[in-house]
Amino acid sequence: MKHHVVMDLVYTPWQTRFLDMARGQGASCLNGWPMLAHQAAVALDFWLKPGAGDGLVEAVGRFETRDPSEGAHLDNKKGRR
Secondary structure, three states, X not given: OOOOEEEOOOOOOOOOHHHHHHHHOOOEEEOOHHHHXXXXXXXXXXXXXXXXXXXXXXXXXXXXOOOOOOOOOOEOOOOEO
16 A cells, blocks of 8 residues: 555544554555644634634644654543543
């Protein structure tokens, strides 16, 4: 699966069996966390003021291409980092 990108739109658990299997075949993988963060940024712009979510989008940008199996993980039982 070289040069494939696989996305599972759930954000918890952080690492799903589907992503695990795809990664095992050499695919680049993303979970649903970037989508959730972008939706939150749009909501901040809508409910607070235009541009309110800009900082969030910038922060998310640093993590979007990160392999979900590296770095911070969600505690699947408690839904927290």
